[in-house]
Amino acid sequence: MHRLWPALYHGVQRQYRFFPVCQQITCLMSSKPGDPTKPSDPLTKNETENGEDTVSATSVPPSRPNAISSLPQLEDWVFRLLSNQQGRVPVSEFHKALREVGLWENDPRLRETMANLRKLQESHSSFLDRETFSKCITENIVLIGRAFQSKFVIPKFSEFSSYIDKMYWSCVSQKNGKVADYIPQLARFSPDLWGVALCTVDGQRHSIGDSDKPFCLQSCVKPLVYATAVSELGDKTVHKYVGTEPSGRSFNEIALNKYNQPFNPMINSGAILLCSLIKPEDHQSDRFDHILKVLKAAAGDDFVGFSNTTFLSEKATSYRNFALAYYLKENQCFPPKTDLMEALDLYLQHCSVDITCESGAIIAATLANGGVCPLTGELVFHPDAVQHTLSLMHSCGMYDYSGQFAFQVGLPAKSGVSGGIMLVVPSVMGIMCWSPPLDSTGNSVRGLHFCKELVSTFNFHHYDNLKYKSKKLDPRRHSLYTMRGRSFRDESRSQQIIDILFAAYNGDVTALRRCVMLGMDMEVTDYDGRTALHLAAAEGHVQVVRFLLEKCGVRHDLQDRWGQVPLDDAVRFGHKETEEILRKAQEQSG
Numbered sequence: 001m002h003r004l005w006p007a008l009y010h011g012v013q014r015q016y017r018f019f020p021v022c023q024q025i026t027c028l029m030s031s032k033p034g035d036p037t038k039p040s041d042p043l044t045k046n047e048t049e050n051g052e053d054t055v056s057a058t059s060v061p062p063s064r065p066n067a068i069s070s071l072p073q074l075e076d077w078v079f080r081l082l083s084n085q086q087g088r089v090p091v092s093e094f095h096k097a098l099r100e101v102g103l104w105e106n107d108p109r110l111r112e113t114m115a116n117l118r119k120l121q122e123s124h125s126s127f128l129d130r131e132t133f134s135k136c137i138t139e140n141i142v143l144i145g146r147a148f149q150s151k152f153v154i155p156k157f158s159e160f161s162s163y164i165d166k167m168y169w170s171c172v173s174q175k176n177g178k179v180a181d182y183i184p185q186l187a188r189f190s191p192d193l194w195g196v197a198l199c200t201v202d203g204q205r206h207s208i209g210d211s212d213k214p215f216c217l218q219s220c221v222k223p224l225v226y227a228t229a230v231s232e233l234g235d236k237t238v239h240k241y242v243g244t245e246p247s248g249r250s251f252n253e254i255a256l257n258k259y260n261q262p263f264n265p266m267i268n269s270g271a272i273l274l275c276s277l278i279k280p281e282d283h284q285s286d287r288f289d290h291i292l293k294v295l296k297a298a299a300g301d302d303f304v305g306f307s308n309t310t311f312l313s314e315k316a317t318s319y320r321n322f323a324l325a326y327y328l329k330e331n332q333c334f335p336p337k338t339d340l341m342e343a344l345d346l347y348l349q350h351c352s353v354d355i356t357c358e359s360g361a362i363i364a365a366t367l368a369n370g371g372v373c374p375l376t377g378e379l380v381f382h383p384d385a386v387q388h389t390l391s392l393m394h395s396c397g398m399y400d401y402s403g404q405f406a407f408q409v410g411l412p413a414k415s416g417v418s419g420g421i422m423l424v425v426p427s428v429m430g431i432m433c434w435s436p437p438l439d440s441t442g443n444s445v446r447g448l449h450f451c452k453e454l455v456s457t458f459n460f461h462h463y464d465n466l467k468y469k470s471k472k473l474d475p476r477r478h479s480l481y482t483m484r485g486r487s488f489r490d491e492s493r494s495q496q497i498i499d500i501l502f503a504a505y506n507g508d509v510t511a512l513r514r515c516v517m518l519g520m521d522m523e524v525t526d527y528d529g530r531t532a533l534h535l536a537a538a539e540g541h542v543q544v545v546r547f548l549l550e551k552c553g554v555r556h557d558l559q560d561r562w563g564q565v566p567l568d569d570a571v572r573f574g575h576k577e578t579e580e581i582l583r584k585a586q587e588q589s590g
């Protein structure tokens with residue numbers, strides 16, 4: 001897309017597709033999420049998430065993620081994390097573990113790995129030994145490694161997703177609102193339809209409900225057409241024709257600002273005007289195809305279609321938009337020689353582009369990611385255009401509810417009469433909600449309710465970053481907590497102890513695996529010096545004992561306050577098999 005841009009911008013014409021591998025290895029070694037331009041020396045002190053200095057990598061057992069300093073070591077670590085008692089990785093377990101961190105099978109970045117796994121399954125093999133595992137994932141080890149090392153923007157993704165699901169279900173009971181019927185095709189959608197999907201700037205994805213059902217973008221397309229126009233023409237050219245102020249009126253009001261322009265590009269008048277600016281010299285079919293290509297690129301080639309039914313249905317009833325177009329013409333708002341009917345057709349065609357919540361979330365994530373699609377790494381919109389787009393979504397995106405939305409939700413969003421709300425959490429994620437019933441301002445009732453639930457739970461509101469803000473969950477941190485005024489160190493450390501010890505006590509290897517992925521210290525103790533290994537030995541959880549000893553490199557001879565080692569617990573509570581494993585570990589360590 002950007003290849004078509006005139007040389008308006010310097011230094012942005014780069015494919016962000018893939019950092020050179022050497023740079024990517026560097027970001028494996030930094031304890032902070034990877035900025036490959038700032039290589040960190042793996043042998044210096046690492047700072048853990050709660051600010052404690054750990055000893056240098058050489059003295060930390062190789063099993064801990066922040067000690068990894070090469071791709072073969074990373075591959076080894078991931079294999080040991082996922083392999084079973086027989087030293088093999090069940091393919092089903094591998095898919096499950098990827099999904100838990102938000103990586104889907106259709107993720108274009110995992111194309112090679114998924115193709116290799118499919119070939120394996122065609123040969124009826126459902127387990128990966130070390131060699132096969134390496135062959136399967138080697139092309140994508142950096143991405144997979146980062147995912148399992150929790151270097152993505154939402155480290156506890158499965159826990160975050162369960163919060164999203166709770167919010168989704170809390171909206172189901174919202175039965176008020178009315179499905180739009182001024183466009184006959186829209187009136188045919190069930191009021192019970194309700195879907196939500198999200199995509200983070202690292203390409204972590206989650207969806208629930210009717211998230212894979214197609215619906216037309218309607219006004220949710222307006223920010224995307226605007227971002228395209230500014231990317232190609234620059235903001236100065238675009239804003240010669242369209243203002244940047246909220247209109248405070250309905251989205252199809254026949255009104256202009258004091259400069260005789262449409263108030264902004266997020267309402268019908270502004271959007272119709274924009275259609276006359278993009279590639280006016282091309283044939284109408286090519287002009288529409290161009291926008292479709294931009295939308296597909298923003299969606300990472302996920303579903304983007306076109307509903308001719310909607311287009312014909314709206315064209316036959318779009319009296320207001322025809323009136324708007326002639327009003328703009330009468331006031332010389334268009335560039336000279338504009339073909340009015342062509343501009344109007346293009347506008348109605350843009351509104352009739354079909355997406356799903358899942359593909360819409362990727363588009364929103366592209367905006368959240370500064371214009372780069374998280375799934376393909378392609379630069380779709382110029383970052384400056386994205387900044388302007390998010391500003392106008394923030395101030396004008398929800399029509400004459402925009403002021404209240406900015407006050408209550410505090411995030412850039414765009415609604416559409418088909419019931420979509422595209423929400424952007426800048427530098428974190430994009431969310432697409434869809435439920436047809438609308439309130440009096442033309443916004444989805446369930447979608448609005450979901451957005452309010454989201455920012456009352458997570459510190460996503462634009463001003464939640466103020467010091468001493470109230471207590472909300474911060475899903476960008478390993479432990480889903482930020483506490484008012486208290487040192488984050490105490491909260492995250494005690495949370496880690498709770499997470500690990502309870503998982504060991506309950507024999508929950510999956511939860512322990514998640515703790516390892518989050519880089520937690522698996523030898524952490526409670527106030528009595530009791531470790532996870534003590535608790536697992538006392539309860540006779542053989543799998544956990546093995547996992548801690550063999551995968552996590554936990555020492556078998558750590559003593560609690562009373563000088564007891566885990567073997568003493570196994571003997572005292574009569575767990576013969578556990579006792580045998582711990583005795584063997586004792587003998588091996590001499």
Ligand SMILES: NC(=O)CC[C@H](N)C(=O)O
Pocket residue numbers: 217218219220251252268314321348351415416417418442
């Ligand atoms: N708010 C909307 O989604 C309106 C878009 C619709 N195509 C119209 O022009 O009326």
